[in-house]
Amino acid sequence: MEAARGGSPRAVARLISLVEEAPAGGGTALREVMAALAPYAGNAMVVGITGSPGVGKSTTTNALVKELRATGRRVGVLAVDPSSPFSGGALLGDRVRMSDHASDDGVFIRSMASRGHLGGLAWTTPQALRVLDAAGFDVILIETVGVGQSEIEIAALADTTMVLVAPGMGDGIQAAKAGILEIGDVYVINKADRDGADSVRRDLRGMLALADRPDGAWKPPLLKTVAQSGEGLDEVVGAVDAHRRWLTETGELARRRTRRAREEIEAIALDGLRSRWGEVGAVGELDELAASVAAGESDPYAAADRLLGAGRPPLGLAP
Numbered sequence: 001m002e003a004a005r006g007g008s009p010r011a012v013a014r015l016i017s018l019v020e021e022a023p024a025g026g027g028t029a030l031r032e033v034m035a036a037l038a039p040y041a042g043n044a045m046v047v048g049i050t051g052s053p054g055v056g057k058s059t060t061t062n063a064l065v066k067e068l069r070a071t072g073r074r075v076g077v078l079a080v081d082p083s084s085p086f087s088g089g090a091l092l093g094d095r096v097r098m099s100d101h102a103s104d105d106g107v108f109i110r111s112m113a114s115r116g117h118l119g120g121l122a123w124t125t126p127q128a129l130r131v132l133d134a135a136g137f138d139v140i141l142i143e144t145v146g147v148g149q150s151e152i153e154i155a156a157l158a159d160t161t162m163v164l165v166a167p168g169m170g171d172g173i174q175a176a177k178a179g180i181l182e183i184g185d186v187y188v189i190n191k192a193d194r195d196g197a198d199s200v201r202r203d204l205r206g207m208l209a210l211a212d213r214p215d216g217a218w219k220p221p222l223l224k225t226v227a228q229s230g231e232g233l234d235e236v237v238g239a240v241d242a243h244r245r246w247l248t249e250t251g252e253l254a255r256r257r258t259r260r261a262r263e264e265i266e267a268i269a270l271d272g273l274r275s276r277w278g279e280v281g282a283v284g285e286l287d288e289l290a291a292s293v294a295a296g297e298s299d300p301y302a303a304a305d306r307l308l309g310a311g312r313p314p315l316g317l318a319p
Helices: 009-021 027-040 057-069 125-134 148-157 172-177 197-209 233-250 252-277 280-294 300-308
Strands: 045-051 075-081 107-113 139-143 160-165 186-189 222-224
Touching (some): 027 125, 045 057, 045 148, 045 233, 057 139, 057 233, 075 125, 125 148, 125 252, 148 252, 186 233, 233 252, 280 300
Parallel strands (some): 045 160
């Protein structure tokens, strides 16, 4: 624990492995680790990087790490990849694609397998994020798996969500349908040296102008980059820093992190319930209740109340 807080890459890696390998419900070891790390978390800037496949998320992440390191900040990267259907591990391996930083002690990169979890993240990403935060990283970049419409979960986890688009990836209407244009705090047109970049920017500006934003709300900037050469990345870092200042000054940062904690608590609680129902005795009860509902002898609400605990008031109603 102390070694991880001191920035030891091996200690950080071991803690994240503990997170990934923990049984349903967390397990005693993981619970002890999370309790020990809790007082030291909450300081890192968390930036989510999302977008459709092919827009250059990994290249942009790699370039952002370089730009952030130039400012003296320690950077952690959680790159969520699709899972191998054979091994269950990360399929693409972003650490290979970000090998430029392999020898930099101020950078920690971890590929995480999504393992079928929807939303563009891995099930254990929030806990791995807490490990990096408590280990003293100044900025944590989370690169999503790149699955398009179901990828909006990153907005609940990150302080700042960066949405990447690129010319030649479809027209503006298709981009709007992707569902990720509603979650961004910073929009980046990558591969801006290609034909059509100005057209994409014009379309996106028009779509963002349609959003109903209250007075004082953050107005997402629309930036152009060529991540391969590093062009425009300084402006992206400047926009992320500006958004962090706005979050802090308006109190939105605290509100977002409270929502994040609430969703994490709910997810852990639901996982614990599923784990309990997965036990031999509970399976019998669940099957019995399902049979009674199917036979018309009970309704699903009454069955759910019984499953959650006798004597409780009906779901959604006050006692």
